[in-house]
Amino acid sequence: MERILEEQDVYGRTMSWEALGYEAGLDVSGRTIERAMGTKDYHRCVACNKTWISQNLAKKRVDWATLMKARYPTKYTWRKVRFSDESHAGHGPQGKLIIIRRKGERYCPKCVQRERDVKEDAKKKVHVWGAAGYDFKSDLTTYDVPSNTTGKMSQSVYIDSILDPIIKPWIQNGHDFIIEEDQVSGHGPTRSKGNIVKE
Template identity: 45%
Template sequence: MNKRGYHICKACRRPYVSEDDAPKRLQWAEDMKEKYPEKEDWHNVRFSDECHVSFGPEGMVHVIRTSKQRGLSDCIQEVRKEKDDDQQYRVHWWVAIGYDFKSRIQFYDVPSNSNSKMTHRVYIDQILEPVVKPWLDAGHDFVLE
């Protein structure tokens, strides 16, 4: 099968960047390049992101596909909601980095939904208030992206 271009791999859960999102990401990059044209302009920018890890049954589906088939609808695994008794344990954390800066890891909990997406309330109560506000109170000059 390998000689014919087929590989056994885990089913894609979603494409990396959708066709709808690609132009938006490109526009954002162009806007940022215009807003911050010099490398020194980026010294007060802090980038933040969150990460999620699940512990428990993986439930991964393996498919046989060619490299050109990645992300096609028939190679994407539908994620089903688990029953409460065998639901995975999830850990969430948030960090920020920038020029000569890195935050501590901020672990947070998402109690109000089953998809583990951070809600506005969680972001305010568990990130902005306890982490970002003290930076502002201490006089840090930054733009949070």
């Protein structure tokens, strides 16, 4: 069964456990195949649709981690930090493949679905934002971005949906925190004029 999987591309790996057993000439249940393959770290999961990050991006991430470690040297200094991010979930026709792979194969070429094969335009998406930190968890907040269908947050949506109704009351209620964001343009990471989030 391992040899069969190794010969398959990402689409061949979408077979069910029952189909894998059938291809190997076994007359057993899919559950038996799943248990047997599980002993060798194989499982079914969503196919990845991107490859490993570039060396340049990896270096930037290490540099950022080094800077943050210097800025917050102990576990206690991290207690004020609230990590925030957006996520997008689609509902509608399935766009991502469910494949069989083993632990450690996440980004192997036979486990990566090409981006153009994912029919994201056929899905309806829900966009959510949340924050979490030491002894803290915000509610999940849904938001819409009228200017696009990807959910990429604009600065005005960030202000109207997150900063004013959620983060501003934390400040008004005396919370002592640092909000940690990524560098998407909607968060206003640059210092250019006209940056309404920064202002």
